[in-house]
Amino acid sequence: MLEWYTMYMPISGVDIFWPGLVLIGFSVGCIGGFFGMGGAWMVTPGLNILGFPMAFAIGTDIAHIAGKSMISTFRHSKFGNVDYKLGCIMIIGTVIGIEIGAQVVMWLERLGTIGPVVRWVYVGLLALICIMVFYDYYKANKKKKAGDVGEHGAEGITWYKTLHRIKIPPMVHFKTAGFTCSAWLPIMVSFLTGILAGFLGIGGGLIRMPALVYLIGCPTHIAVGTDLFEVMISGLYGTFTYGAKGRIEIYAVFVMLMGAAIGAQIGTVATKYAKGYGIRIAFGLAVLACMVSIILKQYGFNTSATVLILGAVGSICVYICWIMFSGAAKELREKKAASH
Amino acid sequence: MRKRLHTLLTLGATVFTVFLPELVRAAGPAAEMLIVVADSRRVSAGWGRYFVDSYNTNPLWFGLEVTIITALMGVTLGLITDQIMKRIGIDLTSRKIVEH
Numbered sequence: 001m002l003e004w005y006t007m008y009m010p011i012s013g014v015d016i017f018w019p020g021l022v023l024i025g026f027s028v029g030c031i032g033g034f035f036g037m038g039g040a041w042m043v044t045p046g047l048n049i050l051g052f053p054m055a056f057a058i059g060t061d062i063a064h065i066a067g068k069s070m071i072s073t074f075r076h077s078k079f080g081n082v083d084y085k086l087g088c089i090m091i092i093g094t095v096i097g098i099e100i101g102a103q104v105v106m107w108l109e110r111l112g113t114i115g116p117v118v119r120w121v122y123v124g125l126l127a128l129i130c131i132m133v134f135y136d137y138y139k140a141n142k143k144k145k146a147g148d149v150g151e152h153g154a155e156g157i158t159w160y161k162t163l164h165r166i167k168i169p170p171m172v173h174f175k176t177a178g179f180t181c182s183a184w185l186p187i188m189v190s191f192l193t194g195i196l197a198g199f200l201g202i203g204g205g206l207i208r209m210p211a212l213v214y215l216i217g218c219p220t221h222i223a224v225g226t227d228l229f230e231v232m233i234s235g236l237y238g239t240f241t242y243g244a245k246g247r248i249e250i251y252a253v254f255v256m257l258m259g260a261a262i263g264a265q266i267g268t269v270a271t272k273y274a275k276g277y278g279i280r281i282a283f284g285l286a287v288l289a290c291m292v293s294i295i296l297k298q299y300g301f302n303t304s305a306t307v308l309i310l311g312a313v314g315s316i317c318v319y320i321c322w323i324m325f326s327g328a329a330k331e332l333r334e335k336k337a338a339s340h
Numbered sequence: 341m342r343k344r345l346h347t348l349l350t351l352g353a354t355v356f357t358v359f360l361p362e363l364v365r366a367a368g369p370a371a372e373m374l375i376v377v378a379d380s381r382r383v384s385a386g387w388g389r390y391f392v393d394s395y396n397t398n399p400l401w402f403g404l405e406v407t408i409i410t411a412l413m414g415v416t417l418g419l420i421t422d423q424i425m426k427r428i429g430i431d432l433t434s435r436k437i438v439e440h
Contacts, residue, residue: 008382008383010378010379010382010383010388010389010391010392011378011391011392011395012378013378013379013382063406063410064410066407066410066411066414067410067411067413067414067417068414069414070411070414070415070418071414071417071418071421074415074418074422075418075422075432078432078433079432079433079434079435080434080435081435221435236407236410236411239403239406239407239410240403240404240406240407241403242403243399243402243403243404243405243406243407244399244400244402244403244404245399245403246395246399246402248403248406250391250405250406250409251388251391253406253410253413254413257410257413257414257417258417260417261417261418261420261421262421264418264421265421265422265424265425269425269430269432271435272435328428328430331430331431332428332429332430335429
Protein backbone atom coordinates (compact mmCIF):
# COMPACT_ATOMS: atom_id res chain seq x y z
CA MET A 1 0.00 0.00 0.00
CA LEU A 2 1.24 3.47 -0.88
CA GLU A 3 1.81 5.79 2.04
CA TRP A 4 1.04 9.51 1.86
CA TYR A 5 4.71 10.36 1.67
CA THR A 6 5.39 8.44 -1.50
CA MET A 7 4.47 9.59 -4.96
CA TYR A 8 4.29 7.50 -8.10
CA MET A 9 6.44 8.86 -10.92
CA PRO A 10 4.59 7.88 -14.11
CA ILE A 11 7.52 8.18 -16.53
CA SER A 12 10.28 6.37 -14.61
CA GLY A 13 7.77 4.07 -12.89
CA VAL A 14 9.21 4.40 -9.39
CA ASP A 15 7.65 5.44 -6.09
CA ILE A 16 9.56 8.35 -4.60
CA PHE A 17 9.64 9.91 -1.15
CA TRP A 18 8.31 13.31 -2.29
CA PRO A 19 9.23 15.39 0.82
CA GLY A 20 12.82 14.44 -0.05
CA LEU A 21 12.34 16.03 -3.47
CA VAL A 22 10.96 19.23 -1.92
CA LEU A 23 13.92 19.32 0.47
CA ILE A 24 16.49 18.82 -2.30
CA GLY A 25 14.76 21.51 -4.37
CA PHE A 26 14.73 23.92 -1.45
CA SER A 27 18.38 23.34 -0.53
CA VAL A 28 19.71 23.66 -4.05
CA GLY A 29 17.47 26.67 -4.71
CA CYS A 30 18.94 28.33 -1.63
CA ILE A 31 22.56 27.51 -2.47
CA GLY A 32 22.21 28.21 -6.20
CA GLY A 33 20.59 31.60 -5.60
CA PHE A 34 23.32 32.55 -3.14
CA PHE A 35 26.36 31.31 -5.06
CA GLY A 36 25.10 31.69 -8.63
CA MET A 37 25.39 28.17 -9.88
CA GLY A 38 23.19 25.29 -11.00
CA GLY A 39 24.40 22.83 -8.40
CA ALA A 40 24.11 19.64 -10.45
CA TRP A 41 26.93 18.14 -8.36
CA MET A 42 24.59 18.31 -5.34
CA VAL A 43 21.27 17.30 -6.92
CA THR A 44 22.22 14.26 -8.99
CA PRO A 45 23.54 12.18 -6.05
CA GLY A 46 20.51 13.24 -3.99
CA LEU A 47 18.03 12.09 -6.65
CA ASN A 48 19.92 8.87 -7.08
CA ILE A 49 19.67 8.19 -3.33
CA LEU A 50 15.91 8.80 -3.42
CA GLY A 51 15.63 6.02 -5.97
CA PHE A 52 15.79 7.61 -9.41
CA PRO A 53 17.69 5.69 -12.08
CA MET A 54 20.83 7.68 -13.00
CA ALA A 55 19.57 8.45 -16.53
CA PHE A 56 16.47 10.15 -15.12
CA ALA A 57 18.39 11.81 -12.27
CA ILE A 58 20.56 13.84 -14.69
CA GLY A 59 17.72 15.01 -16.96
CA THR A 60 15.36 15.80 -14.08
CA ASP A 61 18.17 17.68 -12.37
CA ILE A 62 18.75 19.89 -15.44
CA ALA A 63 15.04 20.71 -15.84
CA HIS A 64 14.77 21.65 -12.18
CA ILE A 65 17.93 23.78 -12.42
CA ALA A 66 16.45 25.65 -15.42
CA GLY A 67 13.26 26.46 -13.48
CA LYS A 68 14.93 27.56 -10.29
CA SER A 69 17.58 29.58 -12.15
CA MET A 70 14.76 31.54 -13.78
CA ILE A 71 13.35 32.41 -10.37
CA SER A 72 16.78 33.41 -9.03
CA THR A 73 17.74 35.35 -12.17
CA PHE A 74 14.53 37.43 -12.07
CA ARG A 75 15.03 38.21 -8.41
CA HIS A 76 18.73 39.07 -8.92
CA SER A 77 17.72 41.19 -11.91
CA LYS A 78 15.43 43.30 -9.71
CA PHE A 79 18.36 43.87 -7.36
CA GLY A 80 20.43 44.97 -10.36
CA ASN A 81 22.74 41.97 -10.05
CA VAL A 82 22.53 40.71 -13.65
CA ASP A 83 24.71 42.18 -16.37
CA TYR A 84 22.87 40.85 -19.43
CA LYS A 85 25.41 42.25 -21.89
CA LEU A 86 28.26 40.48 -20.10
CA GLY A 87 26.19 37.27 -19.82
CA CYS A 88 25.40 37.25 -23.56
CA ILE A 89 29.03 37.90 -24.56
CA MET A 90 30.22 35.13 -22.25
CA ILE A 91 27.79 32.58 -23.68
CA ILE A 92 29.70 32.70 -27.01
CA GLY A 93 33.02 31.79 -25.35
CA THR A 94 31.43 29.21 -23.05
CA VAL A 95 29.70 27.30 -25.86
CA ILE A 96 32.80 27.10 -28.08
CA GLY A 97 35.01 26.26 -25.07
CA ILE A 98 32.76 23.44 -23.93
CA GLU A 99 32.79 21.93 -27.41
CA ILE A 100 36.62 21.92 -27.40
CA GLY A 101 36.69 20.48 -23.86
CA ALA A 102 34.34 17.69 -24.96
CA GLN A 103 36.62 16.96 -27.95
CA VAL A 104 39.64 16.67 -25.60
CA VAL A 105 37.66 14.17 -23.53
CA MET A 106 36.90 12.12 -26.65
CA TRP A 107 40.58 12.19 -27.61
CA LEU A 108 41.55 10.98 -24.13
CA GLU A 109 38.86 8.30 -24.36
CA ARG A 110 40.57 6.95 -27.46
CA LEU A 111 43.84 6.83 -25.50
CA GLY A 112 42.02 4.99 -22.70
CA THR A 113 43.16 7.29 -19.87
CA ILE A 114 40.06 9.38 -19.43
CA GLY A 115 38.72 8.39 -15.97
CA PRO A 116 41.66 9.16 -13.66
CA VAL A 117 42.81 12.18 -15.70
CA VAL A 118 39.43 13.91 -15.50
CA ARG A 119 39.00 13.16 -11.79
CA TRP A 120 42.44 14.41 -10.80
CA VAL A 121 42.21 17.51 -12.98
CA TYR A 122 38.87 18.21 -11.29
CA VAL A 123 40.40 17.77 -7.82
CA GLY A 124 43.38 19.97 -8.79
CA LEU A 125 41.10 22.69 -10.12
CA LEU A 126 38.86 22.66 -7.05
CA ALA A 127 41.95 22.81 -4.82
CA LEU A 128 43.17 25.81 -6.81
CA ILE A 129 39.81 27.58 -6.43
CA CYS A 130 39.84 26.87 -2.67
CA ILE A 131 43.38 28.20 -2.25
CA MET A 132 42.52 31.27 -4.31
CA VAL A 133 39.35 32.03 -2.32
CA PHE A 134 40.98 31.65 1.09
CA TYR A 135 44.18 33.45 0.09
CA ASP A 136 42.05 36.29 -1.29
CA TYR A 137 40.22 36.53 2.03
CA TYR A 138 43.49 36.53 3.97
CA LYS A 139 44.91 39.28 1.75
CA ALA A 140 41.74 41.39 1.95
CA ASN A 141 41.78 41.08 5.74
CA LYS A 142 45.38 42.24 5.83
CA LYS A 143 44.57 45.23 3.61
CA LYS A 144 41.56 46.13 5.74
CA LYS A 145 43.70 46.16 8.86
CA ALA A 146 46.23 48.36 7.07
CA GLY A 147 43.42 50.77 6.11
CA ASP A 148 43.73 50.08 2.38
CA VAL A 149 40.00 50.14 1.60
CA GLY A 150 38.46 50.85 -1.84
CA GLU A 151 35.01 51.89 -3.04
CA HIS A 152 33.35 48.58 -2.13
CA GLY A 153 35.61 47.71 0.83
CA ALA A 154 38.99 45.97 0.98
CA GLU A 155 39.90 43.64 -1.89
CA GLY A 156 42.42 40.80 -1.84
CA ILE A 157 43.27 39.41 -5.25
CA THR A 158 42.96 42.03 -8.00
CA TRP A 159 44.21 40.18 -11.08
CA TYR A 160 41.39 41.72 -13.08
CA LYS A 161 43.05 45.16 -12.79
CA THR A 162 46.02 43.86 -14.78
CA LEU A 163 43.72 42.19 -17.33
CA HIS A 164 41.67 45.38 -17.74
CA ARG A 165 44.85 47.09 -19.01
CA ILE A 166 44.63 44.99 -22.20
CA LYS A 167 43.10 47.40 -24.69
CA ILE A 168 42.39 45.22 -27.72
CA PRO A 169 39.31 46.61 -29.53
CA PRO A 170 36.37 46.46 -29.30
CA MET A 171 36.28 48.00 -25.84
CA VAL A 172 32.95 47.41 -24.12
CA HIS A 173 31.41 49.16 -21.14
CA PHE A 174 29.41 46.91 -18.83
CA LYS A 175 27.08 49.31 -17.10
CA THR A 176 25.69 46.99 -14.42
CA ALA A 177 29.04 45.44 -13.55
CA GLY A 178 30.57 48.92 -13.64
CA PHE A 179 33.72 48.51 -15.71
CA THR A 180 35.04 48.84 -19.24
CA CYS A 181 37.30 46.24 -20.78
CA SER A 182 38.17 44.62 -24.07
CA ALA A 183 35.33 42.33 -25.24
CA TRP A 184 38.03 39.70 -25.70
CA LEU A 185 38.56 39.42 -21.94
CA PRO A 186 35.12 37.94 -21.07
CA ILE A 187 35.17 35.93 -24.32
CA MET A 188 38.58 34.40 -23.54
CA VAL A 189 37.80 33.80 -19.86
CA SER A 190 34.47 32.14 -20.69
CA PHE A 191 36.20 30.18 -23.45
CA LEU A 192 38.82 28.82 -21.01
CA THR A 193 36.27 28.08 -18.27
CA GLY A 194 34.12 26.47 -20.99
CA ILE A 195 36.98 24.17 -22.01
CA LEU A 196 37.41 23.13 -18.38
CA ALA A 197 33.66 22.61 -17.91
CA GLY A 198 33.41 20.54 -21.10
CA PHE A 199 36.47 18.53 -20.13
CA LEU A 200 35.20 17.85 -16.61
CA GLY A 201 31.59 17.18 -17.65
CA ILE A 202 30.04 19.81 -15.41
CA GLY A 203 27.74 22.79 -16.01
CA GLY A 204 30.49 25.27 -15.21
CA GLY A 205 28.97 27.58 -12.57
CA LEU A 206 31.52 26.30 -10.09
CA ILE A 207 34.37 27.64 -12.27
CA ARG A 208 32.62 30.60 -13.91
CA MET A 209 31.61 32.35 -10.69
CA PRO A 210 35.18 32.76 -9.34
CA ALA A 211 36.42 33.57 -12.86
CA LEU A 212 33.89 36.41 -13.09
CA VAL A 213 35.14 37.78 -9.78
CA TYR A 214 38.91 37.33 -10.03
CA LEU A 215 39.60 37.55 -13.76
CA ILE A 216 36.84 39.77 -15.14
CA GLY A 217 36.45 41.99 -12.10
CA CYS A 218 32.72 41.67 -11.37
CA PRO A 219 31.60 42.58 -7.88
CA THR A 220 30.62 39.28 -6.17
CA HIS A 221 26.87 39.99 -6.23
CA ILE A 222 26.89 40.72 -9.97
CA ALA A 223 29.02 37.64 -10.67
CA VAL A 224 26.36 35.56 -8.90
CA GLY A 225 23.44 37.09 -10.87
CA THR A 226 25.18 37.02 -14.25
CA ASP A 227 26.30 33.43 -13.81
CA LEU A 228 22.71 32.41 -12.99
CA PHE A 229 21.57 34.02 -16.24
CA GLU A 230 23.95 31.73 -18.15
CA VAL A 231 22.81 28.71 -16.13
CA MET A 232 19.18 29.57 -16.99
CA ILE A 233 19.81 29.64 -20.75
CA SER A 234 21.82 26.42 -20.87
CA GLY A 235 19.34 24.78 -18.46
CA LEU A 236 16.33 25.53 -20.67
CA TYR A 237 18.04 24.09 -23.72
CA GLY A 238 19.10 21.09 -21.60
CA THR A 239 15.50 20.55 -20.54
CA PHE A 240 14.43 20.32 -24.16
CA THR A 241 17.21 18.01 -25.29
CA TYR A 242 16.99 15.68 -22.27
CA GLY A 243 13.18 15.75 -22.49
CA ALA A 244 13.29 14.72 -26.14
CA LYS A 245 15.64 11.88 -25.16
CA GLY A 246 13.08 10.73 -22.59
CA ARG A 247 15.25 11.37 -19.53
CA ILE A 248 13.05 13.76 -17.54
CA GLU A 249 10.55 12.79 -14.87
CA ILE A 250 8.16 15.70 -15.18
CA TYR A 251 6.32 15.16 -11.87
CA ALA A 252 9.59 15.24 -9.95
CA VAL A 253 10.46 18.56 -11.61
CA PHE A 254 7.11 20.01 -10.42
CA VAL A 255 7.64 18.83 -6.86
CA MET A 256 11.27 19.97 -6.72
CA LEU A 257 10.38 23.38 -8.11
CA MET A 258 7.89 23.90 -5.26
CA GLY A 259 10.76 23.72 -2.80
CA ALA A 260 13.23 25.44 -5.12
CA ALA A 261 10.97 28.49 -5.61
CA ILE A 262 11.10 29.26 -1.89
CA GLY A 263 14.77 28.31 -1.59
CA ALA A 264 15.76 30.46 -4.59
CA GLN A 265 14.03 33.51 -3.10
CA ILE A 266 15.73 32.99 0.26
CA GLY A 267 19.16 32.37 -1.31
CA THR A 268 18.87 35.39 -3.60
CA VAL A 269 17.55 37.80 -0.97
CA ALA A 270 20.27 36.56 1.41
CA THR A 271 22.89 38.05 -0.96
CA LYS A 272 21.43 41.47 -0.08
CA TYR A 273 22.51 41.01 3.53
CA ALA A 274 25.80 39.24 2.86
CA LYS A 275 29.09 40.93 2.18
CA GLY A 276 30.90 39.82 -0.96
CA TYR A 277 33.54 38.00 1.08
CA GLY A 278 30.85 36.19 3.11
CA ILE A 279 29.59 34.71 -0.19
CA ARG A 280 33.14 33.93 -1.36
CA ILE A 281 34.12 32.12 1.85
CA ALA A 282 30.94 30.01 1.96
CA PHE A 283 31.53 29.23 -1.72
CA GLY A 284 35.11 28.18 -0.92
CA LEU A 285 33.81 25.81 1.75
CA ALA A 286 31.27 24.29 -0.66
CA VAL A 287 34.05 23.75 -3.22
CA LEU A 288 36.22 22.17 -0.51
CA ALA A 289 33.42 19.72 0.38
CA CYS A 290 32.98 18.89 -3.31
CA MET A 291 36.73 18.27 -3.68
CA VAL A 292 36.99 16.00 -0.63
CA SER A 293 33.94 14.03 -1.76
CA ILE A 294 35.57 13.37 -5.16
CA ILE A 295 38.76 12.17 -3.46
CA LEU A 296 36.66 9.88 -1.22
CA LYS A 297 34.84 8.50 -4.28
CA GLN A 298 38.15 7.94 -6.04
CA TYR A 299 39.21 5.65 -3.18
CA GLY A 300 35.87 3.82 -3.04
CA PHE A 301 34.31 5.56 -0.02
CA ASN A 302 31.03 6.24 -1.82
CA THR A 303 28.79 6.44 1.24
CA SER A 304 31.15 8.83 3.03
CA ALA A 305 31.28 10.98 -0.09
CA THR A 306 27.49 11.18 -0.25
CA VAL A 307 27.20 11.93 3.48
CA LEU A 308 29.79 14.68 3.12
CA ILE A 309 28.01 16.29 0.16
CA LEU A 310 24.58 16.16 1.81
CA GLY A 311 26.04 17.36 5.14
CA ALA A 312 27.73 20.30 3.44
CA VAL A 313 24.56 21.15 1.49
CA GLY A 314 22.51 21.07 4.72
CA SER A 315 24.97 23.21 6.71
CA ILE A 316 25.40 25.85 3.98
CA CYS A 317 21.65 25.99 3.55
CA VAL A 318 21.13 26.66 7.27
CA TYR A 319 23.82 29.38 7.11
CA ILE A 320 22.09 31.07 4.13
CA CYS A 321 18.66 30.94 5.83
CA TRP A 322 20.21 32.48 8.95
CA ILE A 323 21.71 35.35 6.92
CA MET A 324 18.41 36.01 5.16
CA PHE A 325 16.16 35.89 8.24
CA SER A 326 18.48 37.79 10.59
CA GLY A 327 19.10 40.42 7.87
CA ALA A 328 15.38 40.83 7.15
CA ALA A 329 14.57 41.07 10.87
CA LYS A 330 17.23 43.77 11.30
CA GLU A 331 15.92 45.74 8.31
CA LEU A 332 12.34 45.57 9.60
CA ARG A 333 13.44 46.70 13.08
CA GLU A 334 15.29 49.67 11.54
CA LYS A 335 12.26 50.58 9.40
CA LYS A 336 10.01 50.44 12.46
CA ALA A 337 12.40 52.59 14.48
CA ALA A 338 12.64 55.14 11.64
CA SER A 339 8.86 55.43 11.35
CA HIS A 340 8.42 56.19 15.06
CA MET B 341 27.68 48.04 -42.57
CA ARG B 342 24.19 46.58 -42.14
CA LYS B 343 25.06 43.64 -44.37
CA ARG B 344 28.14 42.96 -42.29
CA LEU B 345 26.09 43.05 -39.11
CA HIS B 346 23.57 40.61 -40.65
CA THR B 347 26.37 38.24 -41.62
CA LEU B 348 27.87 38.44 -38.15
CA LEU B 349 24.50 37.85 -36.47
CA THR B 350 23.72 34.87 -38.72
CA LEU B 351 27.16 33.41 -38.07
CA GLY B 352 26.74 33.95 -34.31
CA ALA B 353 23.30 32.34 -34.30
CA THR B 354 24.59 29.33 -36.25
CA VAL B 355 27.58 28.80 -33.95
CA PHE B 356 25.26 29.17 -30.96
CA THR B 357 22.75 26.60 -32.27
CA VAL B 358 25.42 24.13 -33.27
CA PHE B 359 27.45 24.27 -30.11
CA LEU B 360 24.82 24.80 -27.42
CA PRO B 361 23.95 21.08 -27.11
CA GLU B 362 27.53 20.48 -25.98
CA LEU B 363 27.13 23.04 -23.24
CA VAL B 364 24.19 21.09 -21.95
CA ARG B 365 25.63 17.68 -22.54
CA ALA B 366 28.62 18.63 -20.46
CA ALA B 367 26.37 19.06 -17.41
CA GLY B 368 26.48 15.32 -16.87
CA PRO B 369 28.09 12.17 -18.17
CA ALA B 370 27.01 11.23 -21.67
CA ALA B 371 24.01 8.96 -21.35
CA GLU B 372 24.07 5.65 -23.17
CA MET B 373 21.32 4.79 -25.66
CA LEU B 374 18.35 3.81 -23.59
CA ILE B 375 14.81 3.08 -24.71
CA VAL B 376 12.39 3.56 -21.88
CA VAL B 377 8.66 3.08 -22.21
CA ALA B 378 6.49 4.54 -19.46
CA ASP B 379 4.06 2.06 -17.95
CA SER B 380 0.56 3.38 -18.63
CA ARG B 381 -1.20 0.66 -16.62
CA ARG B 382 -0.77 2.46 -13.30
CA VAL B 383 -2.09 5.80 -14.54
CA SER B 384 -5.61 5.52 -15.86
CA ALA B 385 -6.62 9.15 -16.48
CA GLY B 386 -5.77 12.82 -16.00
CA TRP B 387 -2.51 14.67 -16.52
CA GLY B 388 -0.45 11.63 -15.55
CA ARG B 389 -1.96 9.62 -18.39
CA TYR B 390 -1.52 12.52 -20.79
CA PHE B 391 2.20 12.85 -20.03
CA VAL B 392 2.75 9.10 -20.23
CA ASP B 393 1.06 8.92 -23.66
CA SER B 394 2.94 11.95 -24.87
CA TYR B 395 6.24 10.43 -23.64
CA ASN B 396 5.54 7.09 -25.31
CA THR B 397 4.27 8.41 -28.63
CA ASN B 398 6.17 11.62 -29.42
CA PRO B 399 9.43 12.25 -27.53
CA LEU B 400 10.11 15.53 -29.35
CA TRP B 401 6.71 16.91 -28.37
CA PHE B 402 7.28 15.66 -24.82
CA GLY B 403 10.62 17.54 -24.73
CA LEU B 404 8.91 20.71 -25.91
CA GLU B 405 6.10 20.29 -23.36
CA VAL B 406 8.52 19.78 -20.50
CA THR B 407 10.53 22.87 -21.52
CA ILE B 408 7.46 25.10 -21.80
CA ILE B 409 5.94 23.80 -18.57
CA THR B 410 9.25 24.20 -16.71
CA ALA B 411 9.59 27.79 -17.93
CA LEU B 412 5.95 28.55 -17.07
CA MET B 413 6.36 26.99 -13.64
CA GLY B 414 9.53 28.98 -13.07
CA VAL B 415 7.74 32.23 -13.95
CA THR B 416 4.55 31.40 -12.00
CA LEU B 417 6.31 30.19 -8.87
CA GLY B 418 8.70 33.12 -9.12
CA LEU B 419 5.78 35.55 -9.18
CA ILE B 420 3.96 33.82 -6.31
CA THR B 421 7.04 33.64 -4.06
CA ASP B 422 7.84 37.21 -5.06
CA GLN B 423 4.48 38.32 -3.67
CA ILE B 424 5.10 36.35 -0.47
CA MET B 425 8.52 37.98 -0.06
CA LYS B 426 7.01 41.44 -0.64
CA ARG B 427 4.56 40.85 2.18
CA ILE B 428 7.46 40.52 4.61
CA GLY B 429 7.99 44.25 4.11
CA ILE B 430 11.67 44.33 3.15
CA ASP B 431 13.11 46.38 0.29
CA LEU B 432 13.47 44.06 -2.68
CA THR B 433 14.66 46.53 -5.27
CA SER B 434 17.99 47.78 -4.01
CA ARG B 435 21.06 46.55 -2.22
CA LYS B 436 24.48 47.86 -1.28
CA ILE B 437 27.54 46.18 -2.71
CA VAL B 438 30.01 45.73 0.10
CA GLU B 439 32.81 43.28 -0.49
CA HIS B 440 34.50 43.25 2.92
